[in-house]
Amino acid sequence: SQTIHQWPATLVQPVGSPLSLECTVEGTSNPNLYWYRQAAGRGLQLLFYSVGIGQISSEVPQNLSASRPQDRQFILSSKKLLLSDSGFYLCAWSLPVSNQPQHFGDGTRLSIL
Amino acid sequence: SQQGEEDPQALSIQEGENATMNCSYKTSINNLQWYRQNSGRGLVHLILIRSNEREKHSGRLRVTLDTSKKSSSLLITASRAADTASYFCATAGSSYKLIFGSGTRLLVRP
Numbered sequence: 001s002q003t004i005h006q007w008p009a010t011l012v013q014p015v016g017s018p019l020s021l022e023c024t025v026e027g028t029s030n031p032n033l034y035w036y037r038q039a040a041g042r043g044l045q046l047l048f049y050s051v052g053i054g055q056i057s058s059e060v061p062q063n064l065s066a067s068r069p070q071d072r073q074f075i076l077s078s079k080k081l082l083l084s085d086s087g088f089y090l091c092a093w094s095l096p097v098s099n100q101p102q103h104f105g106d107g108t109r110l111s112i113l
Numbered sequence: 114s115q116q117g118e119e120d121p122q123a124l125s126i127q128e129g130e131n132a133t134m135n136c137s138y139k140t141s142i143n144n145l146q147w148y149r150q151n152s153g154r155g156l157v158h159l160i161l162i163r164s165n166e167r168e169k170h171s172g173r174l175r176v177t178l179d180t181s182k183k184s185s186s187l188l189i190t191a192s193r194a195a196d197t198a199s200y201f202c203a204t205a206g207s208s209y210k211l212i213f214g215s216g217t218r219l220l221v222r223p
Contacts, residue, residue: 006155032209036213041215041216041218042215042216043201043213043214043215043216044156044201044203044211044213045213046210046211046212049209049210051209059210088153090155090156092155092156094209096209098143098205098209099143099144099161099163099205100161100209101146101158101161102146102156102158102211103158104148104155104156104157105155106154106155107153107154107155109153
């Protein structure tokens with residue numbers, strides 16, 4: 001069966017510090033991968049998605065970047081965090097065909113001080 | 114931008130009652146999906162309904178889709194305290210991307 005791992009679960013970082021959040025998927029090949037951010041009490045905003053190694057699509061201009069160095073690894077990064085980067089970050093995967101559900105990790109709660 | 118909008122934003126019912134949540138969207142879709150999120154956790158997929166389907170069932174869940182009205186509803190029958198969570202609809206167009214609504218917070222009182 002497929003599993004998705006996302007870490008860390010919580011992170012507290014000072015403004016201006018770098019960020020690296022990692023997500024890995026097991027049990028499937030060539031998945032589509034997604035990074036979302038969720039503000040408190042709100043829905044999910046798609047930040048990045050990837051359909052293959054090195055292929056990243058950015059949905060919103062922002063202080064963040066994403067990379068996919070391996071087939072089942074998706075990394076969310078920032079060189080300098082802003083206060084507005086605080087939030088709940090979720091990674092998800094889906095099969096690379098249409099009409100498929102997405103499967104989510106447990107999320108990372110990021111607080112910027 | 115958010116396409117799906119759920120209604121109501123919050124719902125409080127007694128255990129054993131049915132819970133109905135509605136979702137409206139604006140553009141054409143390939144499918145509509147419902148997810149559940151427990152507090153502080155990731156989302157769990159519940160049901161996917163394609164644009165050519167009108168109704169789907171899964172256990173105590175029933176989803177309807179009316180593409181002419183661009184709306185969907187999620188019915189949870191015989192609710193339990195464990196159903197307490199936020200429920201989100203998400204629409205998929207021609208790409209793999211999902212656009213999520215802002216969710217309905219359901220509280221089931223024991």
